[in-house]
Amino acid sequence: MLAALALGLGSLSLPASAQTVRATEAAPVLQALREAARELHLTPAQREALRPIVRGALAKARAVRADKSLPHRQKLAAVRAIRRAAAAEAATILTPGQLAQWRAIAAAQRDSLTHW
Numbered sequence: 001m002l003a004a005l006a007l008g009l010g011s012l013s014l015p016a017s018a019q020t021v022r023a024t025e026a027a028p029v030l031q032a033l034r035e036a037a038r039e040l041h042l043t044p045a046q047r048e049a050l051r052p053i054v055r056g057a058l059a060k061a062r063a064v065r066a067d068k069s070l071p072h073r074q075k076l077a078a079v080r081a082i083r084r085a086a087a088a089e090a091a092t093i094l095t096p097g098q099l100a101q102w103r104a105i106a107a108a109q110r111d112s113l114t115h116w
Contacts, residue, residue, distance in 0.1 A: 029058065036105050040098045049093045057086035 033054065037047065064070065064078045091099055 032109065036102065039105060040094070040101055042098070046093055046098075050090055053086050053089050053093075057082050 042050070060082045061079045064075050064082070067075070070078070090102075094102060
């Protein structure tokens with residue numbers, strides 16, 4: 001649900017040093033975040049509150065994926081845990097209507113990933 005943690009930060013951007021290194025790997029996630037932000041009609045305050053949650057989750061997930069000592073299954077479990085924690089934190093910022101819409105977006109993204 002990280003891309004679907006696409007809870008949306010329409011103006012999320014990576015630090016300049018990370019942009020060149022991770023531009024291609026981050027592009028799909030950032031695009032999903034921007035689209036979700038538009039669909040959820042986030043307020044500026046919500047965007048600011050969500051930004052550190054998303055950035056932290058992305059950094060943690062990236063670190064887990066880069067850890068060569070972890071077996072694949074452990075990486076998957078760790079990333080899922082990061083997503084769940086970030087989603088729970090983000091849920092406290094969204095209105096009930098936004099949360100329902102966000103969950104629908106996340107479900108649609110999961111479905112599209114499993115049907116290609």
